[in-house]
Each structure stands twice: as structure tokens, then as C-alpha cells.
Amino acid sequence: xxxxxxxxxxxxxxxxxxxTETSPAKSGYAKTNPADVKxxxxxxxxxxxxxxxxxxxxxxxxxxxxxxxxxxxxxxxxLREQAAARGADAIIIKEKDVYDxxxxxxxxxxxxxxxxxxxxxxLAIKFTPPxxxxxxxxxxxxxxxxx
Numbered sequence: 001x002x003x004x005x006x007x008x009x010x011x012x013x014x015x016x017x018x019x020t021e022t023s024p025a026k027s028g029y030a031k032t033n034p035a036d037v038k039x040x041x042x043x044x045x046x047x048x049x050x051x052x053x054x055x056x057x058x059x060x061x062x063x064x065x066x067x068x069x070x071x072x073x074x075x076x077x078x079l080r081e082q083a084a085a086r087g088a089d090a091i092i093i094k095e096k097d098v099y100d101x102x103x104x105x106x107x108x109x110x111x112x113x114x115x116x117x118x119x120x121x122x123l124a125i126k127f128t129p130p131x132x133x134x135x136x137x138x139x140x141x142x143x144x145x146x147x
Contacts, residue, residue, distance in 0.1 A: 029087025029126055038090040039122075050127040054082040054091060055121040061133040074119050083124035091122040 029051070056078040082092050097119045 020111045032089065034077065034084040037080040037083050037088055039076060039080070039088055040092045041114055043092060044090065044125075046128075047128045047130055048090070049128050051083070051086045051088050051124040053094075053121060054079045054124050055119065056082075057117055057119040059117055075118075079120065079122055085124075086124050087126060088124035089127045090125050092125060093120065093122040095119065095121045097121075127130055 008129045060077060074111055079091050099119070100116050
């Protein structure tokens with residue numbers, strides 16, 4: 001019986017140490033100005049740290065390819081706001097997707113655009129300093145020779 005109690009106590013101790021609660025990742029960086037957040041369509045040529053995904057989704061309004069139900073919201077500005085809240089310097093756009101959320105046939109009634117949603121998502125990043133160049137090594141000192 002004591003061995004069983006010891007095993008049960010050890011199992012409970014191990015389980016108690018497991019953290020099952022999840023919370024959004026925090027970058028630890030101070031919020032940046034959204035206007036200063038750069039937007040890239042490609043991976044920048046500078047080293048960076050990933051701060052997480054940013055996403056914005058909106059509804060297409062039929063009647064023309066340029067009409068979107070954005071209200072007063074600019075999708076890129078919304079991504080910049082999300083990234084700036086994490087302290088990001090930039091966003092790398094990863095996805096621009098148009099999909100039909102209501103009609104699997106994609107016809108949406110008489111207007112082929114009705115019901116379509118547009119999603120834009122990217123990766124918020126913080127630029128990191130480049131690795132320091134290695135310090136030059138000094139040549140070994142030569143012992144004086146001669147008389």
C-alpha cells in the first residue's frame with residue numbers, strides 16, 4: 001500500500017506542475033507607433049524576431065471588384081495597429097485570401113461576389129541587431145632575438 005501511495009503522490013505532483021492554461025503571447029516590447037510599422041510582401045534582408053500572427057478579415061460587397069465593406073477601416077492600418085500593440089517594427093504579409101463564407105458554389109446568387117470574404121494576414125516582427133563581428137585576434141608576440 002505505501003508504494004501505491006508514493007506512486008500516486010508522485011503522479012499528482014507531476015500533474016500539478018503542468019500548466020494547462022493558455023494565454024496570448026506577450027512580446028515584452030513597448031507599443032510602437034502604428035504609422036512607423038513597415039509592411040513587407042517578402043522577407044526583409046535584416047535579422048528579426050517573430051512576435052506572432054496578425055489578421056484582418058472583411059466582407060466583399062457586390063457591385064464592383066473595388067467595393068469592399070470596410071466602413072472606415074483600412075485593412076493594412078488594422079494590421080499595423082495589431083502589430084504595433086506587440087511592439088513590432090514591421091509586418092511580413094503572408095496571405096491575401098478571398099473565399100466564399102456562405103455559398104460553396106461561389107455564385108452568391110446573381111452577383112458572383114456576394115458573400116465573399118477577404119482575409120489578409122501576416123507576421124508581426126521586431127528587427128534585431130545584427131550579430132557582432134568577432135573581435136580581431138592579435139598575433140602572438142614574438143620573443144626578441146639576438147645579442
